[in-house]
Amino acid sequence: MGVAGVLVSNERDIVFTSNRGENTVGVFNHWKERRLHKIKVGGRPNGLAFDASRNTLLAANVPKPNIQDLVTMSIVDVGTRMTIVDVTIPGRTRWAVFDPESERFYVNIADPSEIAILDAKDPDGLVGSYRIPAAGPHGLDLDRRGRRLLCACDEGRLYEVYLESGKVSEPSKLAGAPDAIFYNPDLDHLYVTIGDPSVLQVFDAKSMKEIQTVTTEIGTHTIAFNQDLGKVYAFSPETHRASIYQEA
Numbered sequence: 042m043g044v045a046g047v048l049v050s051n052e053r054d055i056v057f058t059s060n061r062g063e064n065t066v067g068v069f070n071h072w073k074e075r076r077l078h079k080i081k082v083g084g085r086p087n088g089l090a091f092d093a094s095r096n097t098l099l100a101a102n103v104p105k106p107n108i109q110d111l112v113t114m115s116i117v118d119v120g121t122r123m124t125i126v127d128v129t130i131p132g133r134t135r136w137a138v139f140d141p142e143s144e145r146f147y148v149n150i151a152d153p154s155e156i157a158i159l160d161a162k163d164p165d166g167l168v169g170s171y172r173i174p175a176a177g178p179h180g181l182d183l184d185r186r187g188r189r190l191l192c193a194c195d196e197g198r199l200y201e202v203y204l205e206s207g208k209v210s211e212p213s214k215l216a217g218a219p220d221a222i223f224y225n226p227d228l229d230h231l232y233v234t235i236g237d238p239s240v241l242q243v244f245d246a247k248s249m250k251e252i253q254t255v256t257t258e259i260g261t262h263t264i265a266f267n268q269d270l271g272k273v274y275a276f277s278p279e280t281h282r283a284s285i286y287q288e289a
Contacts, residue, residue: 045087052093059086063084066100082115083127088137090146092161099146101134116164136181149178169225171202180222193219213249236262
């Protein structure tokens, strides 16, 4: 009920959903079984990230508008289907990623503008953050080989954040406020979806220059990326369909 996000783990053949409307995450094996297991978390879950080695899921929760409740991230043991801990964070969450090399979760915080860092080995509290010099960090993805995070902000700015040094790049300009972003390591391209105007921007992730703009249906602001197939799926809320794009 009220699904806000979906995450697929190819390592464990698991699909996760963040069910914001009922404060749960959903878990099912998409090849082995059809049964959906629901696990209670500490808030209204949004972004998801998964540590396949520990079989733990991070659910980044969001408060209701104009409610002063504490904002948390829930760490879920997928094997036991129980929440291990709820970690208090400084503001509303957006998207999240997990880096197997550093064994850390990274979560965008809308305000204050930062990327929060959580150690997967000891997830009782934050271990730091990267400050982002633009309002509203939203879309987030990881370039594992380049050891950098790619962060798109509501202010219409796109940044690289280098994990080892903590350095934040000069911004690239976006066409508007972004939602989800996805990095394609095979082509070294980054896909950024913008709801207004309704476009999908493609960036060369080496130069961080825009190389293509694709017009989408009105209101399209959510995408998914299948790395194995090299396809981007753009979801159109007004026509209830998905458009499929593939670079030649």
